[in-house]
Every structure is written in C-alpha cells, then in structure tokens.
Amino acid sequence: MDTATPVRRKAPRPRADALRNRERIVIAARELFVEYGGDAPLDEIARRAGVGNATVYRNFPDRDSLVREVVCSVIDRTARAAEEALAECEDPFSVLERIAHTAADERISALCPMMTSSFDRSHPDLEAARMRFEALVDEALDRAKAAGQVRPDVGVGDLMLAVAQLSRPPAGTVCVGVDPFVHRHLQLFLDGMRAPARSALPGAAVTMEDLRRSTAQR
Numbered sequence: 721m722d723t724a725t726p727v728r729r730k731a732p733r734p735r736a737d738a739l740r741n742r743e744r745i746v747i748a749a750r751e752l753f754v755e756y757g758g759d760a761p762l763d764e765i766a767r768r769a770g771v772g773n774a775t776v777y778r779n780f781p782d783r784d785s786l787v788r789e790v791v792c793s794v795i796d797r798t799a800r801a802a803e804e805a806l807a808e809c810e811d812p813f814s815v816l817e818r819i820a821h822t823a824a825d826e827r828i829s830a831l832c833p834m835m836t837s838s839f840d841r842s843h844p845d846l847e848a849a850r851m852r853f854e855a856l857v858d859e860a861l862d863r864a865k866a867a868g869q870v871r872p873d874v875g876v877g878d879l880m881l882a883v884a885q886l887s888r889p890p891a892g893t894v895c896v897g898v899d900p901f902v903h904r905h906l907q908l909f910l911d912g913m914r915a916p917a918r919s920a921l922p923g924a925a926v927t928m929e930d931l932r933r934s935t936a937q938r
Contacts, residue, residue: 742779744769749789754827788843794826795849796898802856811862813870819860822878823914824887854928871917877926882909891897 722750748769752760762783766776780786801822805815840846857876886906 734830739769792849794852798823798826799853812867815860823883873921874913875925877925877928877931
C-alpha cells in the first residue's frame with residue numbers, strides 16, 4: 721500500500737495588521753527607552769503603541785528581545801541612510817555628514833546603556849546589523865580620505881564616539897529640547913575632521929574594535 725507523501729505547507733505570513741502592531745511597538749519602545757532608559761515599563765510601551773499588553777508579550781517574550789529589536793532597527797535605519805548617501809552624494813564628505821546626523825537623530829547613544837551585562841551583544845541579528853553598518857561607515861570614511869577631505873589621523877571609532885557623546889542629552893534635560901544643539905555641535909566636530917589638519921591629535925585613530933574593548937573592560 722502506497723503511503724501518500726505529506727504536502728509541505730508554507731508557514732503562514734504574518735497578517736498586515738500584526739506587522740503594523742509589531743512596528744508600532746518597536747517605535748514606541750524606542751521613544752520610551754530614549755526618554756526613560758531600558759527600564760521603561762512595558763505597560764507604558766503597550767499604551768503608547770496603542771496595543772494590549774498581550775500583543776507586546778506575544779511579539780517579544782522578554783525585555784531583552786524587545787531591546788535587541790529596537791537596537792537592530794535603529795542600526796538598520798542608519799545603515800539604509802548610509803547606503804542612500806553613498807549612492808546619491810557625489811561629495812564624499814557630504815556622505816559622512818549625512819551618516820553622522822542620521823545616527824544622532826536615531827539616538828544610538830541613548831540605546832547604548834541598555835546593553836547591560838545580561839544583554840547578548842553577540843546575538844546573530846545584532847552582529848549582522850552592526851557589521852553592515854560599520855562596513856558602510858568605513859567605506860564612507862575611506863572615500864573622504866581618498867578625496868583628501870578628511871585628515872588621515874581620524875578613524876571610524878572617532879566619528880562614532882563623537883556622535884554618541886554629542887547626541888546624548890545632559891542629565892535632567894529632555895531629548896527633543898537639545899536637538900538644535902546636537903546638530904550644531906556635531907557639525908562643529910565634523911568640520912574639525914576636515915583636511916588639512918590644524919593640529920596634531922594625541923594618540924592614534926580610534927577603531928570600532930578599540931571602543932568595544934573599552935566597553936568590555938567596564
């Protein structure tokens with residue numbers, strides 16, 4: 721007797737409304753993490769996203785999974801802006817400016833403190849997003865240096881550290897209230913990257929690996 725071969729069925733695609741709910745949760749979480757840090761109440765995230773608590777937990781079973789999704793989405797959006805800038809801008813320095821200001825708008829620095837010791841920084845999704853973004857910034861910096869627009873003693877780590885420090889609001893201030901100053905001071909730093917250099921920088925150009933080692937030692 722022949723045994724019928726079972727027909728493999730494709731996994732059902734998430735409904736459009738389910739995808740929209742997930743996106744709303746991530747956007748609301750990003751806003752609240754920026755305002756209140758990684759301990760922002762999940763109930764408040766659900767309220768701001770306009771969904772029930774059960775919907776949040778159905779999409780993200782624990783806080784770390786939600787934090788990871790938020791961090792990956794921020795990195796991915798900044799990476800897309802970098803790809804667009806590399807494709808659209810003829811001036812290499814304009815590419816760097818666009819990447820830096822987009823990263824500041826995305827509040828990457830405000831998300832960094834959420835990566836606590838319990839957070840899996842080596843998760844494949846996070847690693848893939850990070851490597852993609854860093855490769856794009858590397859390419860943008862290399863182009864600007866090759867064009868003689870950026871001083872040779874500046875590294876990718878220098879740029880990203882400046883973005884992180886300058887886009888983090890001072891203690892006790894509201895993020896949106898300091899936005900005009902963030903971009904003003906970030907542009908001052910970017911102009912300081914231009915060649916020819918007017919002074920010698922102490923130490924060597926900072927790489928992203930330097931920053932990771934420094935963070936791991938804390």
